[in-house]
Structure formats: C-alpha cells, structure tokens
Amino acid sequence: MADLLPILYQQMAEMTAPLCGSGSLECAQFCQKKYRCCEKQYCEATAKFAREKYGVELQPTGNPDLPFMGEHGCTVAPHLRPICTLHVCSISWAAKSSIENDEQKTKAYFDLRDRILAEARREGKMFE
Ligand code: SF4
Numbered sequence: 001m002a003d004l005l006p007i008l009y010q011q012m013a014e015m016t017a018p019l020c021g022s023g024s025l026e027c028a029q030f031c032q033k034k035y036r037c038c039e040k041q042y043c044e045a046t047a048k049f050a051r052e053k054y055g056v057e058l059q060p061t062g063n064p065d066l067p068f069m070g071e072h073g074c075t076v077a078p079h080l081r082p083i084c085t086l087h088v089c090s091i092s093w094a095a096k097s098s099i100e101n102d103e104q105k106t107k108a109y110f111d112l113r114d115r116i117l118a119e120a121r122r123e124g125k126m127f128e
Pocket residue numbers: 019020021022026027028030036037038087088089090
C-alpha cells in the first residue's frame with residue numbers, strides 16, 4: 001500500500017495553495033516580504049524533520065534567504081515540511097479561522113488536518 005502521509009500532505013498542499021498570495025487580508029499583511037510568511041527558521045525545522053523522520057538530507061537551493069526556496073517556490077515535498085504544509089494564514093491569523101469564509105471548505109481543511117495528525121502519530125512522524 002502506498003505511504004498514506006505523503007498523499008494526505010499533497011492533498012493539503014493543493015487545498016491551501018489557492019489561498020497563498022491570493023490577496024486575502026491575512027496573506028496581504030506579509031506582502032511586503034519577498035517570500036511572504038516563509039522564514040529561515042522554518043526551513044531549518046524542515047531540514048531537521050526530514051533528516052530525523054525520513055533519513056532525507058535536503059539539498060539547499062543556494063537561495064541566500066531561504067535554504068529550500070527555488071525559482072518557482074519551495075522545493076521540498078509537502079510531507080517533508082509538515083509545519084509549512086499545514087499552515088495557512090486564514091486559519092492561523094484570522095480573527096475567525098476559515099478557508100475562504102466557507103463553512104464546508106473550512107471543515108474539509110480541519111478534517112484533512114485531523115487525518116494527517118492521526119496518521120503522523122500512528123507512524124511516529126509527528127513534528128515539534
Ligand atoms: S501561508 Fe499565509 S502569508 Fe504565506 S503565502 Fe500563504 S496565505 Fe500568504
């Protein structure tokens with residue numbers, strides 16, 4: 001059976017991608033920053049997670065600000081950067097967490113998030 005976590009994280013990446021850089025209020029607060037909410041410390045946490053949980057040594061792209069940022073976005077597979085993949089500003093920073101202020105989409109996000117966290121715990125692949 002295919003490894004479930006990479007599939008679920010990929011689904012999460014696809015679910016949240018349209019919200020990033022979309023001009024939403026929560027995203028717009030980072031628009032002055034070249035890479036929006038990405039920060040070096042999260043790249044470092046990603047490198048540690050990939051090494052410790054998957055035995056993968058991630059290769060830096062040469063980007064001077066963010067080790068894993070490539071020309072067309074982050075180069076790390078969604079399941080190797082769980083903190084980044086699960087994060088979306090309208091959930092984390094909004095007065096009321098939502099995906100596009102849509103009840104069904106918001107529920108779908110939290111359902112998928114719960115599935116991911118349960119599977120990560122089961123596989124011993126939780127992040128700090
Ligand atoms: S995570 Fe937030 S700041 Fe970063 S691109 Fe997505 S919505 Fe914008």
